[in-house]
Amino acid sequence: MMLPRDYLKETPSQTGGPYVHIGMMPNLFDINGVIPEDLGGDIVLEGVKGERITIKGRIVDGGGNPVFDCVVELWQADANGIYNSPMEHRSGADPKCIGWGRQSADDNGEFAFETIKPGPVPAPGGGLMAPHVTLWIVARGINIGLQTRMYFSDEEAANAKDPILGKARMIGRDGTMIGKRDGDIVTFDIYLQGENETVFLDI
Amino acid sequence: MTDRLVNAPQEAGAFMERDFSQHPPAFTPGYKSSTLRAPKQALISFASTLSEKTGPAFGHNMLGEYDNDLIINYAKAGEEAIGPRIVVHGQLLDQNARPIPNVLLEFWQANAGGRYRHKREGYRAPLDPNFGGFGRTITDENGYYWFRTIKPGPYPWPNGVNDWRPAHIHFSLFGSGFAQRLVSQMYFEGDPLIKICPIVNTISDPAAIDRLVARLDMNNTVPMDLSAYRFDIVLRGRRSTFFENRKEGN
Ligand SMILES: [Fe+2]
Numbered sequence: 406m407m408l409p410r411d412y413l414k415e416t417p418s419q420t421g422g423p424y425v426h427i428g429m430m431p432n433l434f435d436i437n438g439v440i441p442e443d444l445g446g447d448i449v450l451e452g453v454k455g456e457r458i459t460i461k462g463r464i465v466d467g468g469g470n471p472v473f474d475c476v477v478e479l480w481q482a483d484a485n486g487i488y489n490s491p492m493e494h495r496s497g498a499d500p501k502c503i504g505w506g507r508q509s510a511d512d513n514g515e516f517a518f519e520t521i522k523p524g525p526v527p528a529p530g531g532g533l534m535a536p537h538v539t540l541w542i543v544a545r546g547i548n549i550g551l552q553t554r555m556y557f558s559d560e561e562a563a564n565a566k567d568p569i570l571g572k573a574r575m576i577g578r579d580g581t582m583i584g585k586r587d588g589d590i591v592t593f594d595i596y597l598q599g600e601n602e603t604v605f606l607d608i
Numbered sequence: 609m610t611d612r613l614v615n616a617p618q619e620a621g622a623f624m625e626r627d628f629s630q631h632p633p634a635f636t637p638g639y640k641s642s643t644l645r646a647p648k649q650a651l652i653s654f655a656s657t658l659s660e661k662t663g664p665a666f667g668h669n670m671l672g673e674y675d676n677d678l679i680i681n682y683a684k685a686g687e688e689a690i691g692p693r694i695v696v697h698g699q700l701l702d703q704n705a706r707p708i709p710n711v712l713l714e715f716w717q718a719n720a721g722g723r724y725r726h727k728r729e730g731y732r733a734p735l736d737p738n739f740g741g742f743g744r745t746i747t748d749e750n751g752y753y754w755f756r757t758i759k760p761g762p763y764p765w766p767n768g769v770n771d772w773r774p775a776h777i778h779f780s781l782f783g784s785g786f787a788q789r790l791v792s793q794m795y796f797e798g799d800p801l802i803k804i805c806p807i808v809n810t811i812s813d814p815a816a817i818d819r820l821v822a823r824l825d826m827n828n829t830v831p832m833d834l835s836a837y838r839f840d841i842v843l844r845g846r847r848s849t850f851f852e853n854r855k856e857g858n
Contacts, residue, residue, distance in 0.1 A: 412703045413842045417816045419793040424726040428716030431742040466644040490662035494617040505664035546641030548632035607651035
């Protein structure tokens, strides 16, 4: 007999607080000697396949102030659109593309990730999602981590068919999810609130 | 066709829809820092894709011997951090009550006097030269974790003119997929500051708050050495994939 059982409820989120760096980037914030180096500094390793790019941007609050005390994480596929993850069912991920990185914003709210441009990733139910990276932001004043995606301005045709950008387009906000590519620099500013508020995802 | 389905590796299940009644909303004026940092537009909801079903993995071989021992991992040789000595332990489960093995937990906290080792910290309580306040571990094959630390002190913070945080330990949690990524805080059973804390009270459901309160665990103390607290953690569960429509060649 199947016993009645409820699904467990997810542990509630609480803000990372103003000292989130102690837990996520201890060396950068002068807690030295506990671990040899902070995690997430290398999204890609020497010899990685794909176009090298820098993703950089500024995180701004609803009053136009820099979000200087946040931590940003990035998750992405390799140049062929395959994730380096035990939960990836396809084989052949580039071992030089770790795909995950973590950075602190500076006093101006600016962050930067050195990485490669990911390939398109299969969409649920068929087709492809346009190349994108997932970003996740935690900080004092953010009660639950904010997740968004950055797509690429040089992928107009793929972006036009992307199902998630399509949802944002229906409400006129897809532009907030597009990083502007200029050579090997892709600029993506994130607005937590206000007129240009970035699209955040429940996914 | 059946053969292909049996033999081919299957895409991992999508995550269950997140129950936002269990979480604080973004905009919570009682916690003033949230007011300018809260998105005001609705989140866009979408069933998880491969980008959220997958996530980074970290191996046990990454850990140093004292990564999960905050009593000594910042201390000078032969010395230890000052404060009530405790072990914090528990199991990491998903919403299906399945253990989540081999995932990274990071934790950070104030010292026994309630003071953080951080350049922007403003509380006058002294630093403990032997306490850094950072540790990490990776769950074992049954989803269990444990670490040794000192019980952090409560501390005042600039929000209202006289707000105090209950004693707490901050957690950062990975899962098997990036959609499970979570930060939270663990409180201690019996702390009278819990119910008047503006950050705790960003959560409206008292039962949800109670799940952030670690329980004194007399069965796992170490006599004359360590008190013990148990804190189980639940991350989002995956839907089963049995009934998903699959297109040919997909
Ligand atoms: Fe704290």
